[in-house]
Amino acid sequence: MKIKEVVNLLNAKIVSGEYLLDTEAEFVFASDLMSDVLTIEKDNLMLITGLANLQTIRTSEMSDINKIIFVRKKKATDEMIQLAVENDIILIECDYSMFKTAGILYQSGLKPVY
Amino acid sequence: MHFEFNIEGGNFSKAGTASSQLKKILKQLNVDPKVIKRVVVALYEAEVNVVAHAYTGQIFIDIDTNKIEIKLVDEGPGIPNIELAMQQGYSTASPAVREMGFGAGMGLPNIKNNTDELHVASEVGKGTTVKMAIFLIS
Numbered sequence: 672m673k674i675k676e677v678v679n680l681l682n683a684k685i686v687s688g689e690y691l692l693d694t695e696a697e698f699v700f701a702s703d704l705m706s707d708v709l710t711i712e713k714d715n716l717m718l719i720t721g722l723a724n725l726q727t728i729r730t731s732e733m734s735d736i737n738k739i740i741f742v743r744k745k746k747a748t749d750e751m752i753q754l755a756v757e758n759d760i761i762l763i764e765c766d767y768s769m770f771k772t773a774g775i776l777y778q779s780g781l782k783p784v785y
Numbered sequence: 786m787h788f789e790f791n792i793e794g795g796n797f798s799k800a801g802t803a804s805s806q807l808k809k810i811l812k813q814l815n816v817d818p819k820v821i822k823r824v825v826v827a828l829y830e831a832e833v834n835v836v837a838h839a840y841t842g843q844i845f846i847d848i849d850t851n852k853i854e855i856k857l858v859d860e861g862p863g864i865p866n867i868e869l870a871m872q873q874g875y876s877t878a879s880p881a882v883r884e885m886g887f888g889a890g891m892g893l894p895n896i897k898n899n900t901d902e903l904h905v906a907s908e909v910g911k912g913t914t915v916k917m918a919i920f921l922i923s
C-alpha cells in the first residue's frame with residue numbers, strides 16, 4: 672500500500688517526507704516502547720506510536736524504520752522533523768487512537784511483524 | 786580506523802548522536818546494511834544506557850577489515866549484579882527514563898543478541914565498561 676493511501680485511510684497529515692508519498696508500506700509495528708522497537712529485525716518498517724520525542728526518531732534511524740505514524744493527536748516538534756528529514760523518514764500525524772489506527776491498517780492488508 | 790565520542794549522562798536529546806555518526810561512517814565504507822543495523826542498534830542501546838544510568842561516558846570505536854570493536858567507558862553508579870542486569874526485564878530505570886520510551890530491561894539482552902562478543906565489567910560507585918565486537922567476515 673502506498674503512503675498516500677495510508678494518509679487517506681487515517682484522515683491523517685504528513686509532516687515530513689511529502690516527496691515519499693508514493694513509497695510502499697508493507698510491515699507495521701505498533702508500540703510506545705522504544706526498548707521493544709529496537710528488538711525488531713525487519714527493515715523498512717512502519718511504526719505506529721504515541722511516543723513523540725527525539726528518541727522516537729533516533730530509534731527509527733537505528734532500526735531502519737522509515738515511516739512513523741504518531742497517533743492520539745501527538746505532534747512532531749521542529750527538532751524531530753529536522754532529524755526525520757536528515758534520515759528520509761516519513762512522519763504522519765493522526766488523531767485516531769493506536770487501536771483504531773492499527774485496526775484500519777490491518778484490515779487494509781498491511782502486515783504484522785509477528 | 787579509530788573514532789571517539791563523548792556521552793553526557795542525563796541528556797536524552799543528544800542520546801544517539803554517536804550511533805548516528807557511526808551509521809554514516811559504516812554506510813560510506815559500504816558495510817552490509819544488515820551488519821550496520823546490528824552495530825548501530827547495539828551501540829545505541831549502550832549509549833542510551835550511559836545517558837539513562839550513568840553520569841558521563843566515552844566511546845572508543847575501532848574498525849578494521851575483519852571486525853568492529855566498540856568500548857564504552859562510563860563514570861556512574863556501576864552495576865552491582867551484572868548477571869541480573871543481563872536478564873530480560875530487569876531494570877532500575879527512573880520514571881523519567883520510562884517516559885522517554887525506555888527502561889524495559891531489554892537493552893543489554895538486545896546488545897547480546899546483536900553482537901558476536903559482549904563483555905560487561907563494572908565497579909559499584911565508579912562506573913561501567915561495555916565492550917562489544919561484531920565480525921565483518923563470518
Ligand SMILES: Nc1ncnc2c1ncn2[C@@H]1O[C@H](COP(=O)(O)OP(=O)(O)OP(=O)(O)O)[C@@H](O)[C@H]1O
Binds near residue numbers: 706859891894
Ligand atoms: N552504564 C550503566 N551504568 C549503570 N547501570 C547500568 C548501565 N547499563 C545498564 N545498567 C543497569 O542494568 C539494567 C538493565 O539494563 P538494560 O539496558 O538491559 O535495561 P534498561 O536500560 O533498564 O531498559 P531498556 O534498555 O529496555 O531501555 C539497568 O536498568 C541498570 O540498572
Ligand SMILES: [Mg+2]
Binds near residue numbers: 830834891893
Ligand atoms: Mg538499556
